[in-house]
Amino acid sequence: MNESSRPVLAIRGLSTEVQTRRGVFRAVDDVSFTVPAAGKVALVGESGSGKTMTALSVLRLTDPGVRIVAGVVEFKGQDLLLLRENQMRHLRGSELAMVFQEPMTSLNPMLSVGYQIVETLRAHQKISRKQAKQRAVELLHRVGIPSPSTRVDAYPHQLSGGMRQRVMIAIAMGCRPSLMIADEPTTALDVTIQGQILDLFEQIREQDGTATWLITHDLGVVAGFAEHVLVMYAGQIVESSPVKELFRSPLHPYTQALIQCVSAVGVDGTTRHTRLPLVEGRIADIESRPSGCRFRPRCPRAHEACLEDPPWVEKAGRGARCVLLSEKEP
Numbered sequence: 001m002n003e004s005s006r007p008v009l010a011i012r013g014l015s016t017e018v019q020t021r022r023g024v025f026r027a028v029d030d031v032s033f034t035v036p037a038a039g040k041v042a043l044v045g046e047s048g049s050g051k052t053m054t055a056l057s058v059l060r061l062t063d064p065g066v067r068i069v070a071g072v073v074e075f076k077g078q079d080l081l082l083l084r085e086n087q088m089r090h091l092r093g094s095e096l097a098m099v100f101q102e103p104m105t106s107l108n109p110m111l112s113v114g115y116q117i118v119e120t121l122r123a124h125q126k127i128s129r130k131q132a133k134q135r136a137v138e139l140l141h142r143v144g145i146p147s148p149s150t151r152v153d154a155y156p157h158q159l160s161g162g163m164r165q166r167v168m169i170a171i172a173m174g175c176r177p178s179l180m181i182a183d184e185p186t187t188a189l190d191v192t193i194q195g196q197i198l199d200l201f202e203q204i205r206e207q208d209g210t211a212t213w214l215i216t217h218d219l220g221v222v223a224g225f226a227e228h229v230l231v232m233y234a235g236q237i238v239e240s241s242p243v244k245e246l247f248r249s250p251l252h253p254y255t256q257a258l259i260q261c262v263s264a265v266g267v268d269g270t271t272r273h274t275r276l277p278l279v280e281g282r283i284a285d286i287e288s289r290p291s292g293c294r295f296r297p298r299c300p301r302a303h304e305a306c307l308e309d310p311p312w313v314e315k316a317g318r319g320a321r322c323v324l325l326s327e328k329e330p
Helices: 051-059 085-091 113-124 129-142 161-173 191-208 219-225 243-248 253-263
Strands: 009-020 023-035 040-044 066-075 096-099 179-183 211-216 228-233 236-242 312-315 318-321
Touching (some): 023 040, 023 051, 023 066, 040 051, 051 066, 051 096, 096 161, 113 129, 113 161, 129 161, 191 219, 211 219, 228 253
Parallel strands (some): 040 211, 096 179, 179 211
Antiparallel strands (some): 228 236, 236 318, 312 318
């Protein structure tokens, strides 16, 4: 396989366990997927489904008490789980970058945004502080921050939420990474700013060839950005599909319910139904997940066969974890 056809990231059988007061529980369970070079992949699901934990496991940034117990995480041909910590530290921020959900908790409030960009650049590149400062101004200009030569000396609290997110993207793209992981990058931003942030990711992909792995709970964001979608529920991937096929004919009952909720709202924000549909119930916490199909307690089509672990069924280049796809529905 040549470099251009090799996925930039290939995850196979990734499992991560969390130690709690009640025991050890699996937060990420046998997760497998790939991100093509310069591709756009979205991982979607409700809060608590394991999306962020999957990303932190890939980057090996999990907290104490969290342990990766199985799997292969192949990044550009090398297994990240086998690297020494100093090797991982070199990759993070240079070849691998992450944009976190809330910039105010990721940016140091005591340091100017320019200083934080400069320190990141100098940690991975052999450049002077003056060169790094010039590069920081260029990056701020590129992500659309007005008056970048002035804003470079601003502190995070002096910037709007949208501009702080742009600063995070500037830090992430500073070393031209091969893969950028964006964890809920548009949360708490208004619709116009959301669109601008997604356009920015697309520009970075086109200009630098940076692949994007988008983590979100918002299927509306997925529809307007991703090429391929992975649906996650209670630590497992329950559906994998090209984005158009997913919205045209979702396979898993959970995906069907999510799309029904999205399609009930018009493009102008008005509801198309008297009562907005919702996915009944809530996702089980890590300590009380049901046996068999984890969506079973919330699924209107659940039956006796769902008490067993559902198989992963492939159909025409798509896949889903549901017994209804492997048998005639009762």
